[in-house]
Amino acid sequence: MRLSNTVLASLGAPRASQAPILPHYARHLLSPGIVHLGLGAFHRAHAAMYTDHAIAAGDLRWGIVGVSLRQADTRDALAPQDNLYTVVVRDAEGERLHVVGALIASLVAPENPQAVLAVMADPRCHVVSLTVTEKGYCHDPATRALNLAHPDIAHDLAQPDTPRSAIGFIVRALALRLQAGLPPFTVLSCDNLPSNGLTTRGLVLAFATAVDPALAHWIDVYGAFPNAMVDRIVPKTTDADRASVALCLGAEDAWPVMTEPFSQWVIEDRFAGPRPRWEDAGAAIVAEVEPYEKAKLRMLNGTHSSLAYLGALMAYATVDAAIADARLAEFIAAMMAEEIEPTLSRPGLAAYRATLLARYRNPALKHQLQQIATDGSQKLPQRLLGTIRDRLLAGAPCERLCFAVAAWCRYLAGKDEAGLAYAIADPLAGVLQVAVTSSPDPMDQVAALLAVREVFGDDLPADPRFVATLTRHLRNIGQHGVAAAMAAVATSQQERMQ
CATH class of the missing domain: 1.10.1040.10 (N-(1-d-carboxylethyl)-l-norvaline Dehydrogenase; domain 2)
Incomplete structure (x- = not known):
């Protein structure tokens, strides 16, 4: 039996030491309030968990559209499961399972970049978050300057409607929102970069300036790039992990995530529009990160x-x-x-x-x-x-x-x-x-x-x-x-x- 919406009610077989936490909210009513670039294990074990909590508290505006910028493996594993997956919290005392329902769609950018731009330009989208690793910012790590010679950046400047890079997608989507008379979304980096919000802002403004100085000015005045600190250890999932999850859950999950009990998220209180109440799940919203x-x-x-x-x-x-x-x-x-x-x-x-x-x-x-x-x-x-x-x-x-x-x-x-x-x-x-x-x-x-x-x-x-x-x-x-x-x-x- 494969994990999906139809089997949720039957999960939590007697073989599990504790009943899994399940999404009991109406998933079909979720709005695409967040687009996340870089749909990897860390995001699914960290920010998506905080968001799942906010949704479970009754705010259905924060469904997540996940975007893989390179490979299709995550989408291929999650789509047959209605984008449900299991987070397994492990320590020496055992395992606790949490089935996350916040993810409502998973896209593969190279297959259809226009679909990615469409959800980012959707007026219901208020936050675009990123976990694309340090190299995904196409910058010089020593100076934090945008590498305009990077192949993906050069491509995105020449062909803005079919971007490859996270920076290219963000700038093109913001340009589409400006053209449509929509406010910008908040860009929320969850990567391990010094002053990750300020760094991302600088890269976006450098790219936007190369495209259109007026666009860069609009982003500079109205955009928001809060700094954030994320912390949770998320090892790579193995076949043995999948077998263990199937045994405890009572259903097969092709893409579960293993993690530790500890989780921390500190976010600067600087947003361009509404956001989930992540603080109710333990995130710290602060003036200085x-x-x-x-x-x-x-x-x-x-x-x-x-x-x-x-x-x-x-x-x-x-x-x-x-x-x-x-x-x-x-x-x-x-x-x-x-x-x-x-x-x-x-x-x-x-x-x-x-x-x-x-x-x-x-x-x-x-x-x-x-x-x-x-x-x-x-x-x-x-x-x-x-x-x-x-x-x-x-x-x-x-x-x-x-x-x-x-x-x-x-x-x-x-x-x-x-x-x-x-x-x-x-x-x-x-x-x-x-x-x-x-x-x-x-x-x-x-x-x-x-x-x-x-x-x-x-x-x-x-x-x-x-x-x-x-x-x-x-x-x-x-x-x-x-x-x-x-x-x-x-x-x-x-x-x-x-």
Whole structure:
């Protein structure tokens, strides 16, 4: 039996330890109030859950039209299920199932871009949200400027009615709304970018200016791009997960989502029109997101990436397996306390650190390190390099942060310390791998990598402290291995503090 509207009433077989939470509202009456670009697992486990709660409270204006910008796999899995899917919350105590009904349609942009533009230009649409990953913004991560030479951006400027990029879709849809005399929708980024609302606004305005300065002015005056911070760990779904969901739910779900109990969403109170009452489901609507966003990007995302590269090199497969290694756990905890926290202003950082380490130890998630390790060239600028810049500016040590960057450099070689090969998933993979394989000398490798200005900008390659520290760590990792080199860092830091 396949999950669908017709089988909802029969779900929750006795095999489930707890009855699943089901959508009891009238799904056929939902309006397309939200269009979401980037219909991946994270959105379905995070923002869609908050929206589902708002709908269940009686506000039927907030049905979600999900848009896949590249592949059809999500649509192909969800359409036969009436776009229903299951969120499974897992921890050491077991599983809780929630069937989400907020998603009312799933579109594939390359198949029919006009259909996507139509729902974005629909007067009932008030929010366009995004989870397209860092690389989906077609920008230079180091400068946050729109890359006008990006193939998708160049295409969208030349052929605006058949856009490919998220930025192209947003600007064209806003142009259609202006032509129709409609107000703009709110653009709500849910990606891990510094000041993600301001960043998205800058990219949209740069694109719109290239199209029509009058359009850019209208967006500038009337548009809204609230900053937001999102936090929830969502591993990749496996066939074993699907089998487990079918057993507990009493129906097959081709595209369930696994996640942890923790969930956080902090949103700047800046909207162009109405919005769901996400705060009733636990979201925080605040005047200033930056302290929360910065702490999350640096403490969670920064240490997640660090753990991914260090753990993958040491032949660990998952986050919980890596953090169970006392050497890695001590390294990550010290990085947070001694090098990251001094750059932050959010209250309760010690408690936040303890919460993060506990989340990493969750044995039920099996979050794959290789999944976290993808797209490092897009992630490192905001996750690690910004913190390094602040430490260098303060004249403070950043040994562990630079060690994590060195681990990424070593990871780009494509083999762990046991000799097992893996693929490098990164939009700059070709350039990066040439940089680390063109010479066996770590000094040459560092020089070649620092020449990739999209990642490191102009300032870090010119800072002798950063260059020397990164080179030293990369050499030590190559000569002695991650564990021994990491132990040397800890010893040198202890001696410095005595």
